[in-house]
Amino acid sequence: MAATYKELIAKSRELHASGDIDGARRVAEIAVSRREPERSFGRTIYENVIGSGEADTPGEKVGQAINDAGKSFFAGVGRGVTGLLDLPGNIVSGAGNYAIDKAEGAYEATTGRESPAFDGARYAIDRFPMGDGSAARDISERVTDDAVNYRGESRGSRIAGTIGEFLPGAAALGGTNALLPYAVAPGVASELAGEATEGKTLPENIPLVGGKDAEPFARIAAAIAAPAAYNVGTNAIRSAVTPHPTDPARIAAAQRLESEGVQLTAGQKTGNRNLSRSYGRGFFERSTRSKTHLRTRQAGFVSRQGQPPGGENRSLAHELLLDKSSLV
Numbered sequence: 001m002a003a004t005y006k007e008l009i010a011k012s013r014e015l016h017a018s019g020d021i022d023g024a025r026r027v028a029e030i031a032v033s034r035r036e037p038e039r040s041f042g043r044t045i046y047e048n049v050i051g052s053g054e055a056d057t058p059g060e061k062v063g064q065a066i067n068d069a070g071k072s073f074f075a076g077v078g079r080g081v082t083g084l085l086d087l088p089g090n091i092v093s094g095a096g097n098y099a100i101d102k103a104e105g106a107y108e109a110t111t112g113r114e115s116p117a118f119d120g121a122r123y124a125i126d127r128f129p130m131g132d133g134s135a136a137r138d139i140s141e142r143v144t145d146d147a148v149n150y151r152g153e154s155r156g157s158r159i160a161g162t163i164g165e166f167l168p169g170a171a172a173l174g175g176t177n178a179l180l181p182y183a184v185a186p187g188v189a190s191e192l193a194g195e196a197t198e199g200k201t202l203p204e205n206i207p208l209v210g211g212k213d214a215e216p217f218a219r220i221a222a223a224i225a226a227p228a229a230y231n232v233g234t235n236a237i238r239s240a241v242t243p244h245p246t247d248p249a250r251i252a253a254a255q256r257l258e259s260e261g262v263q264l265t266a267g268q269k270t271g272n273r274n275l276s277r278s279y280g281r282g283f284f285e286r287s288t289r290s291k292t293h294l295r296t297r298q299a300g301f302v303s304r305q306g307q308p309p310g311g312e313n314r315s316l317a318h319e320l321l322l323d324k325s326s327l328v
Contacts, residue, residue, distance in 0.1 A: 005035045069160040072152030076164025079148060082136040084168055090133035096125040155195065163187030166223070185230040186223035193222035 003011070008031030016024035104118040126132040140148045152158045163184055170182035197218040204210040209217065 072161035076161035
């Protein structure tokens with residue numbers, strides 16, 4: 001291992017002290033040639049945040065991970081787009097080849113002979129305008145020099161790539177509201193399920209698929225189940241944050257009654273009987289007087305705003321008003 005600058009300077013001083021002036025000078029010159037230039041403050045920040053050369057600082061490693069995840073994500077988006085474009089071709093090609101295989105099997109079973117006509121039919125299907133289900137993918141591979149197939153080096157990058165694959169389909173079907181349940185959730189679940197079952201096979205006793213590679217089946221199952229799991233989770237969180245959500249129509253009706261002078265409990269406003277029971281008899285009597293006041297207005301007097309009471313919330317307002325069970 002080559003001596004460092006400090007080690008060479010120390011050796012130069014040692015030679016100088018012993019009287020070897022020429023040797024000390026030569027060692028000092030070597031030390032100066034190996035001395036690294038002092039970094040400026042800006043250069044230090046650049047090296048630790050952006051980096052140059054090998055990733056050997058925390059900032060460089062984080063930046064490298066973000067860069068790798070970004071490359072994987074956009075490659076995944078490219079695969080998702082080409083998958084959508086190739087979908088009609090996959091459907092036609094798959095259905096057509098399945099039908100040809102069945103017809104060919106029946107023909108051979110009946111005649112005991114093979115026919116080149118079936119190979120011609122397969123060739124014709126592959127030449128349909130929508131292609132054989134790989135036309136867009138083939139073009140993208142040529143245009144990007146196969147960069148569209150980049151999958152990433154870390155788990156996070158591979159997950160980002162799988163999310164990218166689901167993104168175009170989710171956006172096309174449901175817009176931005178569908179991105180979390182139909183792109184992010186299935187992307188994460190599919191990739192984790194694939195990693196967990198990589199190299200494993202399905203049990204032999206499973207009909208039709210026994211003994212086959214488990215990974216593709218696990219990925220498909222996880223992707224299908226993920227949106228439902230996401231919805232269950234988000235509903236549970238909403239229930240925990242707002243355990244008694246109130247119908248907007250009921251809130252509007254309660255506001256209508258209060259504007260007419262009717263004092264309502266929190267239980268009446270929300271429809272929660274437990275909240276209603278927390279109020280005593282005194283409140284019930286005050287509410288009854290308020291109801292009488294409202295009925296008097298409804299019998300012929302005008303409201304405070306100078307207009308007859310009514311409107312689209314009137315029937316629900318009556319329901320709130322007359323439902324004595326919500327007060328006991």
